[in-house]
Amino acid sequence: MLSAQNISCIKQDRTLFAELDLTLNSGELIHLVGPNGAGKTSLLRILVGLSEPETGQVTLGESPVQNSCNPLPILYLGHKLALNKYLSALENLQYWLYLHSEYAIPELRDNSTLTEYLYTVLARFRLVGLEDIPVGQLSAGQQRRVSLARTQLVCASVWILDEPYTSLDTNGVTLIQTVIDDFVTEQGAVLMTSHQALKSKHKVTEFTLEYHI
C-alpha cells in the first residue's frame, strides 16, 4: 500500500541511504531501527511527502505522496510534539481536528457525539482530569499522550510514528502498544521508530538503517 522505490537521501554531503526499497502493507507493523543519525526521521519525512528524496519515489496505492501538502490518509506524528503549550489537551485535540476535519472519523462529524467521543479518547489516553490544563503545564509523558491521542481522531490507513514512546512510563508504553496493536488488527499499517524493543501481539518486521560515514 505504501511503497518506496529506489529512494536515496543525502544530508550535509553524507549519503544516509541509497536506492532503498520499502513496502508497508495493510495489517503490517514495521519497526524502523538504527543508531542516532542513521536517517530514520529523514526516511519517515520522505515517506509522508514532507521532504523529497534525491532519487526514487514513494506511492500510496497508485498515487505519489511527494510534494503533498496534506499527506493524510497517512497520519504522521513526529518526535516533536507539535502541541500548543498554551492550549489545554482538549483544545489541542479540537484544534487538530479542525485542521484535519475532512478526515475526521464519523463520531467527530456529528455534533451530538463529538464531545462524548473526545472524552472517550481522553479517557483512553488517561487524560481525564488533566484536559483543561494548559499542555505546557503537563509532564513530558502526559504531553506525549496528548500528541498520540490524535491517532484516534482521523480515518488514516497508515500511521507513521517517530519515537512515540519518548517520555512514556511503562504503563504509557503498554497503552500505546495496545493502541497500535488495535489499529493493526483493524488492518491499519504502522511504521514506527523506537530505540526500545516492541512488544506487539502482531508480527513485527524489523527494518534496519545502518549509519554510513
Ligand SMILES: Nc1ncnc2c1ncn2[C@@H]1O[C@H](COP(=O)(O)OP(=O)(O)OP(=O)(O)O)[C@@H](O)[C@H]1O
Ligand atoms: N534538515 C537537515 N539539514 C541538514 N542535515 C540534516 C537535516 N535533517 C537531518 N539532518 C542530518 O541527517 C542525519 C540523520 O538525521 P535523522 O534525524 O534522520 O536521524 P535519526 O536516525 O532519526 O536519528 P535519531 O535516532 O537520533 O533520532 C543527521 O546527521 C542530521 O544531522
